[in-house]
Each structure stands twice: as structure tokens, then as C-alpha cells.
Amino acid sequence: MGQEPPEPAAQAGRIRAAGVERRFGRGASRVHALGPLELEVAAGEFCCIVGPSGCGKSTFLRIVAGLVKPTAGRVEVTAATANPAAMVFQNYGISPWKTVLANVRFGLDLRRVPRKEANARARDWLGRLGLADFADRYPAALSGGMQQRVSIARALAVEPEILLMDEPFAALDAQLRTILQDELLEICQADKRTVLFVTHSLEEALVLGDRVLVMSARPGRLIAERVPPFARPRTGEVRRSPEFAAMQAELWELLRGEVEQASGREREPDRKRQSKQDRETGADRQTDPDHETDPDRRTDREPKQGGTRKEEVAP
Numbered sequence: 001m002g003q004e005p006p007e008p009a010a011q012a013g014r015i016r017a018a019g020v021e022r023r024f025g026r027g028a029s030r031v032h033a034l035g036p037l038e039l040e041v042a043a044g045e046f047c048c049i050v051g052p053s054g055c056g057k058s059t060f061l062r063i064v065a066g067l068v069k070p071t072a073g074r075v076e077v078t079a080a081t082a083n084p085a086a087m088v089f090q091n092y093g094i095s096p097w098k099t100v101l102a103n104v105r106f107g108l109d110l111r112r113v114p115r116k117e118a119n120a121r122a123r124d125w126l127g128r129l130g131l132a133d134f135a136d137r138y139p140a141a142l143s144g145g146m147q148q149r150v151s152i153a154r155a156l157a158v159e160p161e162i163l164l165m166d167e168p169f170a171a172l173d174a175q176l177r178t179i180l181q182d183e184l185l186e187i188c189q190a191d192k193r194t195v196l197f198v199t200h201s202l203e204e205a206l207v208l209g210d211r212v213l214v215m216s217a218r219p220g221r222l223i224a225e226r227v228p229p230f231a232r233p234r235t236g237e238v239r240r241s242p243e244f245a246a247m248q249a250e251l252w253e254l255l256r257g258e259v260e261q262a263s264g265r266e267r268e269p270d271r272k273r274q275s276k277q278d279r280e281t282g283a284d285r286q287t288d289p290d291h292e293t294d295p296d297r298r299t300d301r302e303p304k305q306g307g308t309r310k311e312e313v314a315p
């Protein structure tokens with residue numbers, strides 16, 4: 001039942017990473033953050049990366065974006081345009097002193113697109129994301145979900161061949177997150193651009209991805225790859241299918257050890273047996289497929305740069 005990646009858009013970039021590694025710091029405090037990592041993302045593919053906190057997911061995305069250099073290896077981006085990628089961050093990354101319209105127009109202004117055309121394109125994306133009436137407002141007047149829509153509109157307004165998304169919905173509540181996942185699904189299936197999407201949520205990865213890549217604890221390497229068996233175009237309804245729950249549980253089993261290692265807790269000898277018992281009795285909330293949809297049952301969060309928060313991997 002596995003699906004081929006969708007037909008590429010007229011212009012969709014490709015990514016190829018070969019032997020990519022990144023270390024930070026010097027001497028005793030040197031950290032091996034990432035790799036070696038081998039990865040290819042096809043034109044028009046929606047590729048999701050999940051992995052434990054600190055395994056180097058964001059670092060890899062930043063390397064692809066050209067914001068960070070790899071210590072070893074290389075990333076090749078094959079694209080038709082000079083600036084093929086746009087990035088969406090967890091903390092929105094929008095400017096509070098600019099109106100919504102000016103924020104969405106930002107990348108177009110950098111590319112010196114004439115103001116009239118830039119405004120039209122920005123308004124078009126605002127309309128597509130349900131923000132047409134908020135063009136002249138400032139971000140402070142918007143909810144978190146609306147601010148993240150502005151951030152997505154800003155990235156899409158430049159018509160990037162590659163969209164890089166770093167936990168874009170992690171700071172949102174679970175219901176809003178579901179809505180934005182479904183909106184993103186619709187948008188990306190309409191034009192099939194290449195997307196590299198980092199998330200802590202297995203549910204999110206399975207709903208959105210043509211392919212889900214699982215990373216190990218730091219230094220992050222790829223340890224598994226799955227193709228969600230859901231035809232395109234798909235909707236959020238796939239969350240209810242038995243295949244969805246089965247793949248979510250399987251991926252979580254793969255990830256659990258890595259998450260425990262990353263959080264400094266070694267798996268106790270009888271942990272696996274206990275987890276099986278818990279699943280059978282329904283006591284293990286971490287393996288509950290509805291875990292992410294109930295805000296009261298979300299995993300622990302820690303502060304992150306810019307006042308936003310990050311999550312542990314969650315099913």
C-alpha cells in the first residue's frame with residue numbers, strides 16, 4: 001500500500017546529504033551534535049524527521065538552509081532558482097513592529113519584487129491561510145495560531161522550491177495544531193513543493209509525510225524510515241485508521257530507547273515487558289495514539305530560545 005512521492009511541482013528542489021556531521025565547541029566541551037547522516041529528499045516529497053530532543057534535527061535543517069556549515073560531509077540542494085528554500089520556525093520568527101502584510105511581504109521585499117506585485121502575492125497567501133482581514137494588524141493582536149499562519153504565509157509567499165519547517169506547530173495547543181496540520185496538508189498537496197519537516201510528534205509526521213525518518217539520540221543518525229500507507233491527496237481522516245495507529249505504535253517502540261537515552265534514563269531491564277503490560281492495561285499514556293490530541297496529556301515541555309517551548313518526542 002506504500003505510496004510513491006507525489007509528482008513534483010514545476011519547480012521543486014531536491015536535497016542530498018552525504019556524510020554530514022556537525023560538532024560544536026572546542027576541547028572538553030566539544031559536542032558531537034549530528035551524524036554522519038546520509039539522506040536524499042526527492043523533488044516534491046514531504047519528508048518528516050522525528051527524533052529525541054537534542055539529536056541534531058534543527059542543526060540539520062539549518063545546514064540545509066545554509067545557516068550552519070557542516071563539520072564534515074556535504075549537502076547538495078538541486079534547484080532551479082538561486083534562493084530555493086524558505087524556513088518556518090517554532091517561534092514564528094515574525095517581526096512585532098511590522099504589520100501582518102509587511103511580515104508576509106518580507107521575503108519578497110528582500111528579493112526586490114515591485115511593491116504592487118509583492119502586496120498582491122502577500123494578500124493572496126493571507127487569504128489562503130484565512131487571514132485576509134488581518135493584513136493591517138500587528139502580530140501582538142493575533143493568537144499564536146494566527147501568528148504561525150503569518151509565518152507560513154511569509155515562507156510560501158516567495159514560492160520556495162523547498163520549505164524547511166522546524167517544529168512549526170510545537171508551541172500551539174493540540175486542537176490548533178491539528179487544524180494547522182490539516183491546512184498544511186491541503187496547501188502542500190495543492191502544489192507539491194519539497195518539504196523537510198522536523199517534529200517531535202509521530203502523529204504529525206504520519207499525517208503529513210510521504211516518508212518519516214527516525215533519528216537516534218545525539219549524535220543524530222538515521223535509524224529507521226517508514227512510508228505512511230495513505231494515498232494522496234489525503235486528509236486528517238487518516239488519523240482514525242488502524243494502519244495509522246499501528247505505524248504510530250511501531251515507530252514509538254523504535255524511538256522509546258533513543259528518547260530515554262537522550263533524557264539520561266537508561267531503559268530498566270524489565271522496562272520492555274512493563275511497557276507491554278501497560279499497553280494491554282491502557283496504563284501507558286505514551287503509547288496512546290490519542291496522546292497528542294488531548295492537551296492535558298501532552299509530554300513535558302522545557303523552555304526554548306525566544307521564550308517558546310520544546311517537547312519530547314510523543315506518539
Ligand SMILES: Nc1ncnc2c1ncn2[C@@H]1O[C@H](COP(=O)(O)OP(=O)(O)OP(=O)(O)O)[C@@H](O)[C@H]1O
Binds near residue numbers: 024031033052055310
Ligand atoms: N550553536 C550551538 N552551539 C553549541 N551547541 C549547539 C549549538 N546548536 C546546537 N547545539 C547542540 O547540538 C545538539 C543538537 O541541537 P539541535 O538543536 O540541533 O537538536 P534538536 O534535535 O533540534 O533538539 P530539539 O528537538 O530539542 O529542538 C544539542 O546538544 C545542542 O545543545
